Amino acid sequence: xxxxxxxxxxxxxxxxxxxxxxxxxxxxxxxxxxxxxxxxxxxxxxxxxxxxxxxxxxxxxxxxxxxxxxxxxxxxxxxxxxxxxxxxxxxxxxxxxxxxxxxxxxxxxxxxxxxxxxxxxxxxxxxxxxxxxxxxxxxxxxxxxxxxxxxxxxxxxxxxxxxxxxxxxxxxxxxxxxxxxxxxxxxxxxxxxxxxxxxxxxxxxxxxxxxxxxxxxxxxxxxxxxxxxxxxxxxxxxxxxxxxxxxxxxxxxxxxxxxxxxxxxxxxxxxxxxxxxxxxxxxxxxxxxxxxxxxxxxxxxxxxxxxxxxxxxxxxxxxxxxxxxxxxxxxxxxxxxxxxxxxxxxxxxxxxxxxxxxxxxxxxxxxxxxxxxxxxxxxxxxxxxxxxxxxxxxxxxxxxxxxxxxxxxxxxxxxxxxxxxxxxxxxxxxxxxxxxxxxxxxxxxxxxxxxxxxxxxxxxxxxxxxxxxxxxxxxxxxxxxxxxxxxxxxxxxxxxxxxxxxxxxxxxxxxxxxxxx
Numbered sequence: 402x403x404x405x406x407x408x409x410x411x412x413x414x415x416x417x418x419x420x421x422x423x424x425x426x427x428x429x430x431x432x433x434x435x436x437x438x439x440x441x442x443x444x445x446x447x448x449x450x451x452x453x454x455x456x457x458x459x460x461x462x463x464x465x466x467x468x469x470x471x472x473x474x475x476x477x478x479x480x481x482x483x484x485x486x487x488x489x490x491x492x493x494x495x496x497x498x499x500x501x502x503x504x505x506x507x508x509x510x511x512x513x514x515x516x517x518x519x520x521x522x523x524x525x526x527x528x529x530x531x532x533x534x535x536x537x538x539x540x541x542x543x544x545x546x547x548x549x550x551x552x553x554x555x556x557x558x559x560x561x562x563x564x565x566x567x568x569x570x571x572x573x574x575x576x577x578x579x580x581x582x583x584x585x586x587x588x589x590x591x592x593x594x595x596x597x598x599x600x601x602x603x604x605x606x607x608x609x610x611x612x613x614x615x616x617x618x619x620x621x622x623x624x625x626x627x628x629x630x631x632x633x634x635x636x637x638x639x640x641x642x643x644x645x646x647x648x649x650x651x652x653x654x655x656x657x658x659x660x661x662x663x664x665x666x667x668x669x670x671x672x673x674x675x676x677x678x679x680x681x682x683x684x685x686x687x688x689x690x691x692x693x694x695x696x697x698x699x700x701x702x703x704x705x706x707x708x709x710x711x712x713x714x715x716x717x718x719x720x721x722x723x724x725x726x727x728x729x730x731x732x733x734x735x736x737x738x739x740x741x742x743x744x745x746x747x748x749x750x751x752x753x754x755x756x757x758x759x760x761x762x763x764x765x766x767x768x769x770x771x772x773x774x775x776x777x778x779x780x781x782x783x784x785x786x787x788x789x790x791x792x793x794x795x796x797x798x799x800x801x802x803x804x805x806x807x808x809x810x811x812x813x814x815x816x817x818x819x820x821x822x823x824x825x826x827x828x829x830x831x832x833x834x835x836x837x838x839x840x841x842x843x844x845x846x847x848x849x850x851x852x853x854x855x856x857x858x859x860x861x862x863x864x865x866x867x868x869x870x871x872x873x874x875x876x877x878x879x880x881x882x883x884x885x886x887x888x889x890x891x892x893x894x895x896x897x898x899x900x901x902x903x904x905x906x907x908x909x910x911x912x913x914x915x916x917x918x
Contacts, residue, residue, distance in 0.1 A: 412425070412426045412427075413426070413427055413428070413429070413430060414426040414427070414428065415428055415429075432448060432449050432450070433448060433449055434448075434449040465478070465496055465503050465505060465518075465520075467498075467500055467501035467503070467523060470500060472496060472498045472500070472501070472503065476498045476499045476500050477498055477499045477532075478496060478497070478498035479496065479497055479498070479532050480494050480495065480496050481495050481496070481497055481530060481531075481532060481534070481535045481536055481550075482494065482495035482535060482536025482537065482539060482548065482550070483495070483539075484539040484540075484541065484546070484548075486541055489508070490508060490509040491506050491507065491508045491509075492506060492507045493505070493506045493521075493539070493541075493546060493560070494506070494507075495530065495536050495548070496530075497528075497530035497531065497532060500525070501523055501524065501525055501567070502522075502523075502524045502525075502528035502529070502530040503520065503522065503523050503524075504520075504521045504522040504528070504558060505518055505519060505520050505521060506518070506519050506521065506560065507519075519563075520563065520566075521558055521560060521562075521563060521564065522558055522564045522574070522579070523564075523566045523567060524567065524572050524574065525567050525570050525571070525572055526572050527572045527574055527575060527576060527578075527579070528553075528579075529552065529553050530550070531550070531552055534550045534551050534552040535550070536548050536549070536550045537732070537733070538550075538731065538732065538733050538734030538735070538743075539734070540734060540735065540736045540741070541560075542736060542741075544559050544560055544561045544619075545557050545558070545559055545560075545619060546558050546559075546560050547581065547734060547736075547741055548734070549730070549731045549732070549733075549734045549743065550730075551730055551731060551732035551745070552730060553730065554576070554580055554581070554582070554727070554728075554729060554730060555580075555581045555727055555728065555730070555731055555734065555741075555743060556579040556580060556581060557579065557580075557581050558579060559618075559619050564578060577667070578667070580727075581725070581727050581741070582724075582725040582727045583615070583617050583621050583622075583623045583725060584615075584623060585614065585615070585623035585624040585625065585626060585724065586613060586614065586615060586623065586625075586626035586661070586662055586664070587626070587627075588626065588627070588662060589611075589612070589626055589627040589628060589629045589630075590611045590612065590613060590626070590629040590659050590660060590661045590673075591629065591659075591660045591856060591858065592611060592629050592630060592632050592657050592658065592659055592660070592856065593657070593658045593853070593854050593855055593856055593876070593893070594632050594633075594634050594654035594656065594657050594658075594853070594854050595654060595656050595658070595851075595852060595853035595854065595893065595895075595898055596653065596654050596655055596656065596850075596851065596852040596853070596898075597655060597656055597707075597851075597890065597898060597901060597902070598849050598850065598851070598902050601655070601709075602652065602654075602655035603655065603707055603708040603709045604632065604633075604652045604654065604655050604656075604657070604707070604708050605651050605652050605655070606651060606652070607633075607652065607677055607678075607708060608631045608633045608652075608677065608678040609631065609632050609633070609657070609675050609676070609677055609678075609708065610628040610629050610630065610631050610632070610675065610676055610678075611628065611629040611632070611657075611659045611673065611674070611675045611706075612625045612626050612627070612628045612629070612673075612674050612675070612676070612683070613625070613626050613661045613671060613672060613673045613674060614626065614671075614672050614674070615664045615668040615670070615671060615672075616668070616669055616670035616671075616672060616688070617667050617668060617669065618667055618669050622672070623725075624719075624722045624723055624724055624725065625674065625683070625719060625720070625722070626661075628676065629659070630856075631678070632652075632654070632657035632659075632706075633652050633654075634652060634653050634654045634823075634825070634854060635649055635650055635651060635652065635653065636649050636651050636653045637649050653852070654852070654854070655707060656705060656706070656707045656893070657705075657706045657707075658703050658704070658705055658706075658893030659673060659686075659703060659704050659705075659706055660701050660702070660703040661673060661701065661702055661703070662699075662700075662701055662702075663691060663696050663697060663698060663699065663700050663701065663702050664698065664699070665698055665699055666698045668691065668698070669690070669691060669692070670688050670689065670690050670691065671688070671689045671691065671696070671702060672685060672687075672688050672689075673685075673686045673687060673689065673704060674686060674715065675706070675712075676720070681717055681720055682714050682715075682717065683714065683715040683717075683719060683720050684712035684713065684714055684715075685712055685713045685714070685715060686704065686706060686712060687704075689702065689704075703893065705891050705892065705893050727743075728743050728746035728747060728748045729746075729747050729748060729749070729750070730746065730747050731743035731744065731745060731746035731747075732744065732745035732746070733745050733746075777811075779807055779808065779809065779811075780807075780808040780810075780811075781805060781806065781807050781808065782805075782806050782808075783802040783803075783804060783805055783806075784802070784804045784805075784806060785800065785801055785802065785803065785804070786800045786803035786804045805828075807864075809864040809867075818857065818860065818861040818862075818863075818864070818867055819857065819860045819861075820857055820858060820859050820860050821856065821857065822856070822857045823854050823855070823856050823857075824854065824855050824857070825852060825853070825854040826852065826853055826854075826855075826895065827850065827851070827852040828850065828851050828852070829848065829849075829850050830846075830848065830849055830850075830851065830899070830902075831846070831847075831848035831849075832846055846903065849902045851895070851898045851899055851902060853876070853895050853898055855872070855873065855876045857872070858872055859872075875894070876894065876895060877894060877895050877896060878892075878894035878895060878896030878897060879894075882894055883896050883897060884897050884900075886900055889901040
C-alpha cells in the first residue's frame with residue numbers, strides 16, 4: 402500500500418512530535434526546493450533532482466608521472482590543493498611527492514564524458530610544495546591561476562602555457578617565472594641632449610625627466626623605473642630687469658636621446674614615459690614591441706624625443722607605485738574589486754648580513770658627499786686639414802680650419818673626467834668655395850651650428866681613454882648606430898646631427914647627402 406500525503410501548508414515543523422504534527426506540515430525533507438516571494442516568507446515546495454554522473458574517468462588515466470615514474474603511495478604522492486573552474490569544466494590540482502611537484506588539470510571532453518589531463522608545471526625544487534602546507538587559497542582570473550600555501554611567496558601561472566620540464570632533474574624554471582611580483586627596471590634611463598637647427602624647440606621652457614616600465618608576457622606592467630636626470634641644458638645666466646627673474650632658464654637643446662634597458666626574455670614590450678617638473682602626470686611616449694622591432698634581450702634601446710606630439714597619460718597612482726605590494730607568504734587569498742588580496746600574511750624583510758655562515762648585526766655609517774656643480778670652458782684650436790674631402794677618391798686638399806684640437810689638460814689635473822660629467826660639443830660649420838675637380842654645386846651651404854652633449858657613464862683617467870672608449874664612439878657615430886641619410890633627423894649621434902643639417906643642394910651633384918667619416 403502506498404500512502405501519499407499532500408503538504409498544503411508547505412511548512413517544516415521540527416518543534417513537535419511527529420504524532421502531534423498538524424495536517425499539512427512535515428518534519429523533514431529530502432531532495433526538495435522551497436521557492437519564496439519577495440513580499441512574504443510563504444512559498445511552494447517542489448521536488449529537486451539529485452546529482453547525476455556526467456563523466457567517468459577511466460582507471461589509471463589520471464595517474465601523474467615524472468620521467469615515466471607514476472606518482473603514488475610508493476613515493477609519498479599527495480594532492481594538497483584543488484580548484485574547480487566550472488565555466489570551462491576543468492579541475493586544477495596541486496600534487497607533491499618525494500620525486501617531483503606538479504600542477505596539472507583535468508578537462509572534460511567535448512562529448513561530456515571523456516577528458517584529458519594536462520601538465521602545467523613540473524618541478525623538482527622551485528615549487529617546493531609541502532604536505533604540511535595545504536594550498537587553500539586558489540583563484541583564477543582569465544587565464545591566470547593565483548595560489549598561495551603559506552610557505553612560498555604567492556604565485557601564479559598562465560594555464561594556457563606549459564612551463565619547461567626539468568632536465569636531468571634540474572628545473573628549467575625559476576621563481577621569477579611563477580612569482581606574482583613582476584620585476585621592475587632598477588636603473589633610470591640615461592639621456593643625452595643635442596640641438597637640431599631644423600626643428601622648433603618644444604623643450605625650451607620644459608624641464609623633463611624620463612622613466613620606463615616593462616610589459617611582461619602575461620600582459621602585466623611592472624612599476625616604473627627611477628626617473629632620469631632632467632633633459633635640460635640652460636642658456637647663459639641673464640637677469641630680466643623688469644621681472645627680476647632668471648631669463649637664462651631656457652633649454653638650449655631641443656632633442657633628447659633616451660636610452661633604456663630592454664630586460665630579459667620575459668619582457669615583451671618597453672613603455673617609455675616622461676614627466677614635466679611641477680606636474681604629477683606621467684605621459685607615455687610610446688610602447689616598443691621587442692619582437693616587432695627586433696630588440697635584443699638584456700641590452701639597451703634608445704629613442705629620440707623632442708616633445709612635438711600629443712601623449713597619453715598614465716593613471717596618477719602609477720607614479721606612486723614603487724613596487725608590487727605582495728607579502729613574503731600568505732595563507733589566505735581572494736579576489737575583490739579586480740584586486741588579488743591576501744590574508745594571514747607575513748610582510749617585510751629584515752636586513753641581514755651573513756659572515757662565516759652566521760648572521761651578524763648590520764652596521765653602517767652615513768655621511769654627506771657633495772661636489773661642486775660648475776661649467777668650465779675647454780681650450781680649443783683649429784688647424785688646416787690636408788686630407789679632408791667628401792669623396793674618398795680625392796684626398797689631399799688643404800681645407801682651412803677643418804680640424805679641431807681639444808685640450809683636456811686642466812680637467813685631468815682635477816680628475817673632472819668622472820662619471821656623471823657632461824661634455825658639450827658645439828660646432829659652427831661653413832664653407833666659401835669648392836674644389837675645381839668634378840661638377841660643383843650651384844648653391845652654397847648656409848652656415849649652421851650643431852651642438853650635442855655626452856654624459857659620462859664612468860670615470861676616465863685620460864682624454865685618450867675617453868676618446869678610445871665605445872661610449873665616445875657611439876656618441877660620435879658608428880656604422881651600427883648612424884641612421885640612414887634620409888632618416889638623419891631621427892638619429893641622436895653627432896654624425897646624424899651633421900647630416901640632418903647639410904643642405905642637399907650644396908652637395909656635389911645636388912642630389913644626395915653624404916655621411917661624414
